[in-house]
Amino acid sequence: MPVQHNWIEDVLAMLTATGLISLGIVFFNQPGLVVGGTAGLALLLHKVLPLSFGQLFFLLNVPFYWLAWKRLGGLFVAKTLVAVSAVSFLGDHLHQWLQLNQIRPLYAAMMGSVLIGIGLLILFRHRASLGGFNILCLWLQERYGLNAGKVQMGLDCTIVLSSALVTSWSVLSLSVFAAIIVNVVLATNHKPGRYNPAAA
Numbered sequence: 345m346p347v348q349h350n351w352i353e354d355v356l357a358m359l360t361a362t363g364l365i366s367l368g369i370v371f372f373n374q375p376g377l378v379v380g381g382t383a384g385l386a387l388l389l390h391k392v393l394p395l396s397f398g399q400l401f402f403l404l405n406v407p408f409y410w411l412a413w414k415r416l417g418g419l420f421v422a423k424t425l426v427a428v429s430a431v432s433f434l435g436d437h438l439h440q441w442l443q444l445n446q447i448r449p450l451y452a453a454m455m456g457s458v459l460i461g462i463g464l465l466i467l468f469r470h471r472a473s474l475g476g477f478n479i480l481c482l483w484l485q486e487r488y489g490l491n492a493g494k495v496q497m498g499l500d501c502t503i504v505l506s507s508a509l510v511t512s513w514s515v516l517s518l519s520v521f522a523a524i525i526v527n528v529v530l531a532t533n534h535k536p537g538r539y540n541p542a543a544a
Contacts, residue, residue: 358423362430365474366430366431366434367459368459368460369431370438370439371444374444374447378516380499382401382475385476386404388510392510398432404475412479415486424473424478427472452518457522457526461528462529465533477496477500496527496530504519
């Protein structure tokens, strides 16, 4: 049976994961790409509502905490709340420490999605998530054995495709490409039986 992560390992993992994910979102924002999940919904709604990405991302995740509490436990909810809060804060303030003058859209799609995928994988391995669809996908995997990465891919592609209403086809195509990369990272590295999330 795998050894449980101690609190120091969890803290370091949360810092690493939220840092990578926030940087990935910066990569996406520069050329206007759209990410999947509740982060993607927040980016889309940010275009039409007078609220920041961080505010929307935090609010969109609130309804999913009940499912997480009932099915995945209080510790999972606490870690997820910390991760969501950190990404919400960094998503709104990272530009104060980092500014990208130019980044090619294709490179932004590739590296931004890899950063986000690795960050999500770290959170999953430490019994946390970014809330929203992540919670739903993890619950479906633990309850029914469905692959979290594949379910996430379907949901993410749905969100990204809906961005066609507010973005160009070139940006949409790269966003779909990026969503696929994120979920390939998850699907190939987070499989039932390969890692025991209940023991992490």
